[in-house]
Amino acid sequence: MNIVDNTSHEGQDGSLLRKLARVSAWALLAGIVILVISGWGITQTGVIYKFSFGLVDRRLADAIHRAANAPVVFFFLAHVLINIKLAIARRHHSGRTADIILIIAGVLLMAITVYMEYFRLGG
Numbered sequence: 864m865n866i867v868d869n870t871s872h873e874g875q876d877g878s879l880l881r882k883l884a885r886v887s888a889w890a891l892l893a894g895i896v897i898l899v900i901s902g903w904g905i906t907q908t909g910v911i912y913k914f915s916f917g918l919v920d921r922r923l924a925d926a927i928h929r930a931a932n933a934p935v936v937f938f939f940l941a942h943v944l945i946n947i948k949l950a951i952a953r954r955h956h957s958g959r960t961a962d963i964i965l966i967i968a969g970v971l972l973m974a975i976t977v978y979m980e981y982f983r984l985g986g
C-alpha cells in the first residue's frame with residue numbers, strides 16, 4: 864500500500880512550521896474555550912460563579928475575557944497563516960511572494976488587535 868506523504872518536500876523549515884501550526888491550534892482551542900466560559904461569566908454570572916465554587920465573579924470573568932482576546936487572535940493568525948503557507952508550498956513549492964503577503968497580513972492584523980486591546984480607549 865503506497866501512502867502519499869504530502870510533507871516529504873517540506874524539509875526542516877516545513878516540519879518546524881507544521882509543529883508551530885499544531886501547537887498554536889491547541890492553544891487556539893484552549894483560548895476559544897476560555898473566551899466562551901468567561902463570556903458566560905459576564906452574561907450568565909450566576910451559573911459560572913456557582914460552577915467555579917465562587918472563584919469567578921463577573922469582574923474576574925470580564926478581566927479574563929478581555930485578556931484572552933489578543934492571545935486568541937495571535938494563535939488564530941499563527942495557525943491559519945502557517946497552514947495557508949504550507950498549503951501554498953505543497954502546490955507551488957516556492958511562494959516567496961506568498962510568504963511576504965502572509966507575514967504582512969499577520970503583522971498588520973496583530974498590530975490592529977494590539978492597538979484595539981491595549982492602546983485605544985473604549986467608545
Ligand code: HEM
Nearest residue numbers: 881884885886888889891892893895939942943944946947
Ligand atoms: C478557531 C478556529 C480553529 C481551531 C480551534 C483549530 C484547531 C485545530 C486543531 C486542534 C488541529 C489539529 C492539530 C494537530 O494535528 O495537532 C488543527 C489542524 C489543522 N487546521 Fe485548524 N483550527 C481552527 C481554524 C482553522 C482554519 C480557519 C484553518 C484554515 C486555514 C485551519 C487549518 C488547519 C489545517 C490545515 C490543519 C491540519 C494541520 C496538520 O495536519 O498539521 N484551521 N486545527
